[in-house]
Amino acid sequence: MAERGRGWARAVRGLLLDVSGVLYDSGAGGGVPIAGSAEAVRRIKASGLKLQLCTNETQATRENFVRKLRAMGFDISAAQVTAPAPAACRLLRERGLRPHLLVHDDLVPEFAEINKTNPNCVVLGDAAENFTYANLNEAFRLLIGMEKPVLISLGKGRYYKETDGLKLDVGAYMKALEYACDVQAEVVGKPAKTFFESALAELGVPPEQAIMIGDDIVNDVGGAQQCGMRALQVRTGKYRPSDENHPEVKPDAYVNNLAEAVDIILQEL
């Protein structure tokens, strides 16, 4: 099929999809679906391709996140979502870490089973309105008071698009705390290789037979390619034309939106 210029779409058995900016644009009132994306998800499932959502969403528990997606018309189950908070909980348990949380209120229930007394690390998510001056100073003081500060960041995105405009993402606040404490955060979520590997394991498809589709040139496209997957950038969500001149990351292809990607991929099956 390469002679038709679609070499990137060959021999696919599973798709990893970013969510915000690919399925819907987040924002006040829960956001709005991107035209054609719900239908595209239905077509993927009908085709027999495996499907897993791979998101850095940390503004809601996985259960509430799935509830929101279903209300927007996306036929998705919780098991089909790979998200940073459950991965962080595994890491905290493995290493006996007790977190101070600077996260969105709606994410807190994900950490219900984790011991949070006498914190010995800080977990940073996209806290949105909780990114106050007071909360940032509190997290900073805890870190700078530790003999060896441990900062765990749920993603390192620079910004994302909501319906009312671009917003600073968790990565910007991570950089602020890294600089203030002279420490390097451990990133759980995209683009961490272990996170993509978890998503692939849940997808049940090896990297060379999977395609990642996202709107973030670095965290979606670059991260997936580092794991040996092909990766597409959609021209929806936070996509900006200048992404196409990125000095380090080049997607296997650009598509206008998820629907177009699925059209092409299904033609090649």
Add this chain to the structure above:
Amino acid sequence: MAERGRGWARAVRGLLLDVSGVLYDSGAGGGVPIAGSAEAVRRIKASGLKLQLCTNETQATRENFVRKLRAMGFDISAAQVTAPAPAACRLLRERGLRPHLLVHDDLVPEFAEINKTNPNCVVLGDAAENFTYANLNEAFRLLIGMEKPVLISLGKGRYYKETDGLKLDVGAYMKALEYACDVQAEVVGKPAKTFFESALAELGVPPEQAIMIGDDIVNDVGGAQQCGMRALQVRTGKYRPSDENHPEVKPDAYVNNLAEAVDIILQEL
């Protein structure tokens, strides 16, 4: 005098002093003087040594800052203070830049004469309570919307100490915006070489005859040494014992506080 182990104190004609953490500890209600510092300033002036304060203070106009220092017993005039905001105004005028200000409310009058319509740069100071999620998003959106984002930061300190604890300084927020916009800020204030050179010009003493005294190992000590001055770190303010193992910066000497530094310097005159 080197045989007495005070080689660093020889041939001095002028002193540059950092203010917060050297003269006083800032905090609620204006802060509290550090014991012996007001007397030390009087002794410097009585000795005939030249004196200039070199501060990254951006929470007040220079006039109000001096008023506060005088109320705490420091015999200082506005002309003896080198501060970032006046330096930034010169830079904005020279380059025809119209700033969006993300600064402390009390600093805004310093920019009264500057055209701020239709901003083509962002000026970031230690905005303290103005470092809200909404204000940071606003500054970010302006920057990311510029063809070539221009971010001017009044200092790049990591944190400072107030009477109620450590606080994130402007440098942390600078790093957040730098990362989000993929831009490098231009720093006005310590440790910028041009800023120290302005302070030395106002002091009227060449670098090899001046000593900088500060509590910040990088911005005070490192910055001054880069300009050919000697520099002392006081063990007051935000000083931490781990500063003495800094991998890159080594002060010419440590002193317990300003009073001790002045004792030694005056003995060597």
